[in-house]
Amino acid sequence: MKFFVDTADVEAIRELHDLGMVDGVTTNPSLILKSGRDILEVTREICSFVSGPVSAEVVGLKADEMIAEGRKLAEIAPNIAVKVPLTWDGLKACKILSDEGKMVNVTLCFSANQALIAAKAGATFISPFIGRLDDINLDGLELISDIRQIYDNYGFETQILAASIRTANHVTQCALIGADVMTAPPSVIKALAAHVLTDKGIDQFMKDWAKTGQKIL
Ligand code: E4P
Numbered sequence: 135m136k137f138f139v140d141t142a143d144v145e146a147i148r149e150l151h152d153l154g155m156v157d158g159v160t161t162n163p164s165l166i167l168k169s170g171r172d173i174l175e176v177t178r179e180i181c182s183f184v185s186g187p188v189s190a191e192v193v194g195l196k197a198d199e200m201i202a203e204g205r206k207l208a209e210i211a212p213n214i215a216v217k218v219p220l221t222w223d224g225l226k227a228c229k230i231l232s233d234e235g236k237m238v239n240v241t242l243c244f245s246a247n248q249a250l251i252a253a254k255a256g257a258t259f260i261s262p263f264i265g266r267l268d269d270i271n272l273d274g275l276e277l278i279s280d281i282r283q284i285y286d287n288y289g290f291e292t293q294i295l296a297a298s299i300r301t302a303n304h305v306t307q308c309a310l311i312g313a314d315v316m317t318a319p320p321s322v323i324k325a326l327a328a329h330v331l332t333d334k335g336i337d338q339f340m341k342d343w344a345k346t347g348q349k350i351l
Pocket of ligand 1: 140160161162241261263265266297298299317
């Protein structure tokens with residue numbers, strides 16, 4: 135499973151990138167706001183060291199606006215994935231931009247039918263939002279599983295990009311289901327390394343090591 139990092143915080147991306155944890159990046163208008171940066175400038179900086187897909191989201195609501203914005207965003211670097219919302223206009227924009235050879239990430243997906251229609255429109259990535267479904271007491275992971283089965287049934291090449299990931303368990307389950315990609319905030323990616331028994335084990339080893347009176351260096 136590929137790891138995308140869901141942030142526009144360049145330093146956080148760089149830290150994970152240096153560890154080989156970044157196969158790509160996803161951003162959205164809220165993450166751009168949080169970064170306090172200009173969208174074109176920060177996206178260009180991210181693309182200067184991340185070679186995998188970097189999603190940059192359009193904000194127009196009409197297909198022609200999305201297409202114009204998508205073309206401008208795609209000029210930033212060849213690895214830009216234009217992110218469009220899963221609306222009828224978004225699907226029109228997806229079809230035209232993907233026919234032009236641009237990567238398109240169709241976002242804000244909350245149903246299997248939405249994922250099916252995005253694949254028909256030529257999406258490179260479909261982004262089902264797990265956490266936001268869980269927030270309203272629906273099963274986000276079940277959606278990932280349903281999309282996996284539908285795409286496999288018909289050989290769709292659209293990659294399932296599991297998004298709105300909030301917990302380490304979401305990551306495990308997405309990997310078991312077979313999501314192609316997951317995108318998570320840096321805090322969730324770092325949490326994958328944590329285990330209470332690891333901490334307990336280190337604590338015991340440190341106590342015993344101190345009793346030996348030895349040094350390695
Ligand atoms: C995905 O591309 C989105 O940017 C993101 O995963 C949304 O996550 P949230 O629901 O935690 O805001």
